[in-house]
Amino acid sequence: MDISAAQTAFQALGQISRIEVFRLLVQAGPEGLAAGDIARQLDLRQNTLSSQLAQLQAAGLIVPARDGRSIRYSANMTSLRALVGWLLEDCCGGDATLCAPVLDSIVCTCERPAMSRSFNVLFLCTGNSARSILGEGILNHVGAGRFRAYSAGSRPGGAPNPFALDLLRREGIDTGFARSKSWDEFAGPEAPKMDFVFTVCDSAAAEECPLWPGQPVTAHWGLPDPAAVEGSDAQKALAFAETYRALSRRIAAFTALPLDSLDRMSLQSRLKQIGNE
DSSP: OOOHHHHHHHHTTHHHHHHHHHHHHHHHHOEEEEEHHHHHHOOOOHHHHHHHHHHHTTTEEEEEEEETTTEEEEEEEEHHHHHHHHHHHHHHGGHHHHHHHHHHHHHOOOSSOOOOSSSEEEEEEEESSSSHHHHHHHHHSSSTTTTTEEEESSOOOOSOOOHHHHHHHHHHOOOOTTTBBBBBGGTTTSOOOOOOEEEHHHHHSSSOOOTTTTHHHHHHHHOOOOGGOSHOOOOOHHHHHHEEEEHHHHHHHHHHHHHTOHHHHHHHHHHHHHHHO
């Protein structure tokens, strides 16, 4: 990297919200995030975010990739390493004994290690019509093959809530997966073996769950039921949007965890913390 390219990169990062966008994408790793997810997590208006993304892309700091009908953005790790390398070029007067600790602690691949396998995740609520359906849709959308999400209910309501389906479609998520089903489907020997089970409503968390094969890690991510909100369609849609945003934040934090390196107790603690945020 030459000084002109470095100047362009620093100019692109010379504004707080652009720094926040870039840092979030670095945290997200190679899978990146859709613009809608970035806007929700950073509470940015869409037109503001579009401008920030355009400037970061022009500087070569992020790269876009089409994912169905949406576009996902990820940090350009090659450019980031080049920028850090340029900053550290001839550092410490070229004294390797002084530079080595700096380089060892700062210069890294900034990429997640390859996952040894994908992870199955089950979202549970009583009716399997709203919160758990949203969780399943969001995680399958952002999981990029690292996660396979499912959902179920202790007393399934028979059909997904129309507001949940409409919201998922607006976010560019295919709703062909969505159906209301019993959690008994995932308790038998032929069912997919779950690695994680998240309850997203208090009533489901209080019920006696089936014995899940494989002893998955469990956590309670309770959220108010948007389907219980009364009022106009606009008020109901707002409740579902708030639930979507909360689940998106929690799922983003979950997918960013170093799952291969955390022991079960540490992982359980981190998942509980995510559910309390």
